[in-house]
Amino acid sequence: MDIDGLYDITFRIHRFDDHRLCWVRVQGAVYVDAKKDSTRFTGTMLDITDIKQAEEKRAQLAAIIRTSNDAIISITLEGIVTSWNASAQRMFGYTDKEMICQPILKIVPEDRQDEEAHILSRLWNGLEVEHFDTKRLTKIGNLLDVSLTLSPIKDARGNTIGISKIARDITGKKQEERRKNDFVAMASHELKTPLTAITGFVQILMDHSKKVGDDFSLRVMSRIEAQAKKMGSLIQGFLSLARIEEGKIELRKEVFELDALVSEIVDDAKLLGTKHFFKLTGSEPATLYADREKIGQVLMNLVSNAIKYSPAGSTITIGSEKMAGKVIISVRDEGVGISAADQKRLFERFYRVNNDKIQNTTGFGIGLYLVSEILRYHNSNILVESEEGRGSIFYFEIDVPSR
Numbered sequence: 001m002d003i004d005g006l007y008d009i010t011f012r013i014h015r016f017d018d019h020r021l022c023w024v025r026v027q028g029a030v031y032v033d034a035k036k037d038s039t040r041f042t043g044t045m046l047d048i049t050d051i052k053q054a055e056e057k058r059a060q061l062a063a064i065i066r067t068s069n070d071a072i073i074s075i076t077l078e079g080i081v082t083s084w085n086a087s088a089q090r091m092f093g094y095t096d097k098e099m100i101c102q103p104i105l106k107i108v109p110e111d112r113q114d115e116e117a118h119i120l121s122r123l124w125n126g127l128e129v130e131h132f133d134t135k136r137l138t139k140i141g142n143l144l145d146v147s148l149t150l151s152p153i154k155d156a157r158g159n160t161i162g163i164s165k166i167a168r169d170i171t172g173k174k175q176e177e178r179r180k181n182d183f184v185a186m187a188s189h190e191l192k193t194p195l196t197a198i199t200g201f202v203q204i205l206m207d208h209s210k211k212v213g214d215d216f217s218l219r220v221m222s223r224i225e226a227q228a229k230k231m232g233s234l235i236q237g238f239l240s241l242a243r244i245e246e247g248k249i250e251l252r253k254e255v256f257e258l259d260a261l262v263s264e265i266v267d268d269a270k271l272l273g274t275k276h277f278f279k280l281t282g283s284e285p286a287t288l289y290a291d292r293e294k295i296g297q298v299l300m301n302l303v304s305n306a307i308k309y310s311p312a313g314s315t316i317t318i319g320s321e322k323m324a325g326k327v328i329i330s331v332r333d334e335g336v337g338i339s340a341a342d343q344k345r346l347f348e349r350f351y352r353v354n355n356d357k358i359q360n361t362t363g364f365g366i367g368l369y370l371v372s373e374i375l376r377y378h379n380s381n382i383l384v385e386s387e388e389g390r391g392s393i394f395y396f397e398i399d400v401p402s403r
């Protein structure tokens with residue numbers, strides 16, 4: 001009997017027992033007799049479903065990487081490129097041949113090379129790196145705004161053996177943001193001039209009404225003044241937001257007395273016609289070293305929120321406490337309070353709490369974002385403790401002058 005043919009066929013079957021779709025590979029030989037009729041065959045049948053599924057998954061991943069609009073790059077823990085997809089080539093101008101086995105630092109601008117070292121050292125130590133926005137350099141020397149997502153590549157034992165990077169080109173989005181910020185800054189700036197004129201003329205009319213004893217006009221005029229002040233602080237908020245977004249904020253630090261600043265803030269708040277009581281606490285007068293105007297903005301935002309989110313007639317307490325070269329400043333109210341979930345998000349740009357109790361309170365959700373950014377520039381941060389229905393306390397620390 002001769003072997004007439006060898007066969008090796010892969011096909012799909014439905015299993016008899018559970019009807020699952022499986023892949024099988026059959027290999028073997030067909031035996032024939034003298035008349036060339038096949039008489040028997042021998043061979044093996046192997047269930048290769050796992051291998052097939054792994055192949056399909058790998059092919060799917062490869063297709064995603066090939067067609068993705070984002071640059072997908074992998075590097076070793078030493079920062080050497082091991083894979084470079086078509087979008088990476090499109091984005092940075094280097095072909096895979098020019099980048100594979102090369103240091104990733106080729107696309108990192110000079111002033112950001114430390115950033116890459118920091119990322120690698122975190123991943124070496126098994127720590128996570130959050131997604132972040134940065135800049136990268138193209139082959140022809142252009143700077144791109146990119147958003148980077150990094151994930152460790154692990155071996156079967158869970159050891160990190162490399163890094164996968166996804167870079168998204170956000171240059172267009174950043175330009176759009178810049179245009180929007182420029183517009184907001186310009187519009188706010190232009191609105192300030194007529195508002196200053198309105199406030200000035202109202203002052204003149206108030207003086208006149210006082211002189212001629214016209215109480216009615218005086219009352220109306222002080223309402224106009226209060227509303228103009230509110231508008232002024234809204235405009236100031238927009239202007240500060242645009243400057244912070246552009247990283248154009250500069251601190252002018254000076255030595256000043258906290259008490260005097262707090263009195264100015266409370267006087268301003270009273271001018272707006274609030275029906276709250278103010279209590280100042282603090283063992284001794286505190287001298288600070290910070291940007292007076294900006295800390296004033298922080299306090300004004302916290303005090304206006306305390307007024308907005310607590311009932312008329314309740315007390316707002318502004319406290320200060322000296323502690324180890326710092327002064328802790330706090331603003332406490334007896335208002336609606338903030339849930340634990342909202343406390344986590346309060347300082348995000350445009351975040352506003354959505355609940356029935358404060359449905360009619362207006363605002364843009366930028367006050368606390370500005371507060372946290374101004375304090376960040378002072379190497380400080382804002383903290384909150386609050387209980388719903390009982391009130392809130394916001395506090396932060398500021399340096400005292402070094403002797």
Ligand code: ADP
Binds near residue numbers: 333363
């Ligand atoms: P805005 O007051 O303009 O909405 P903020 O950024 O100042 O914006 O505040 C964000 C949100 O935080 C507010 O919408 C409000 O729900 C909540 N919030 C801020 N301060 C207080 C406070 N003292 N008591 C209760 N809720 C507050």
